[in-house]
Amino acid sequence: MIHVSISEEIAKACPDLHVAVVACDVKNTVYDEQLWKEITEMENTIRSSGKLEDINKFLPIQATRQAYKRLGKDPNRYRPSAEALRRRIFRDLPLYKIDTLVDIINLLSIQSGYSIGGFDAAKIDGNLVLGVGKEGEVYHGIGRGELNIAGLPVYRDNLGGVGTPTSDEERTKIDINTEKLLMIINGYSGKDGLQEAVAYGVSLLTRYVSITNLEMELITPESRVKIML
Numbered sequence: 324m325i326h327v328s329i330s331e332e333i334a335k336a337c338p339d340l341h342v343a344v345v346a347c348d349v350k351n352t353v354y355d356e357q358l359w360k361e362i363t364e365m366e367n368t369i370r371s372s373g374k375l376e377d378i379n380k381f382l383p384i385q386a387t388r389q390a391y392k393r394l395g396k397d398p399n400r401y402r403p404s405a406e407a408l409r410r411r412i413f414r415d416l417p418l419y420k421i422d423t424l425v426d427i428i429n430l431l432s433i434q435s436g437y438s439i440g441g442f443d444a445a446k447i448d449g450n451l452v453l454g455v456g457k458e459g460e461v462y463h464g465i466g467r468g469e470l471n472i473a474g475l476p477v478y479r480d481n482l483g484g485v486g487t488p489t490s491d492e493e494r495t496k497i498d499i500n501t502e503k504l505l506m507i508i509n510g511y512s513g514k515d516g517l518q519e520a521v522a523y524g525v526s527l528l529t530r531y532v533s534i535t536n537l538e539m540e541l542i543t544p545e546s547r548v549k550i551m552l
Contacts, residue, residue: 334544383436386512396474438488449481464490
């Protein structure tokens with residue numbers, strides 16, 4: 324399992340941060356009809372239970388936005404991915420259909436409010452450290468082109484940035500050939516709710532991409548423990 328750690332810089336700015344890491348082998352597919360029925364049901368639930376202006380009051384999203392502000396980034400210009408996905412739902416815009424693995428991660432993000440990194444673990448060089456983006460740091464967001472990550476929380480491997488709560492990097496993105504998944508659930512609001520999100524995520528992965536060799540950890544700046552469901 325790839326070792327994930329939190330830098331002192333992030334720990335000081337985001338003292339409540341808890342990170343859940345899920346690693347497993349998967350069998351990805353282009354599209355799963357039953358998964359999209361589940362996604363549609365979740366969209367309907369979200370639309371019926373709130374309003375567009377309420378999105379930023381949802382604690383996991385609110386806490387991620389506050390982390391951006393502490394690090395010097397405008398969350399209205401660089402929205403966390405969970406917020407952006409929920410905004411699409413309330414604006415009646417279609418959600419992206421990418422592949423089953425990415426669709427699962429998007430569903431989990433929509434449901435939980437956590438911004439989630441989803442990576443092809445085979446494309447990661449070494450271990451990951453969560454730090455803060457620097458001015459001029461080269462980073463290509465998936466579907467976004469070059470992204471200014473200065474002031475954003477960013478996971479880096481030996482070669483550079485691979486993931487922020489706004490967008491993951493093209494270099495380590497999931498594709499139809501991905502066989503080893505690394506999924507990182509970023510709980511800037513603390514531990515509460517994170518275990519439930521992990522359980523739901525593992526349920527989705529089990530039902531739709533036939534996971535094997537599952538490993539899970541809960542990481543804080545001070546500790547790391549195995550997650551048992």
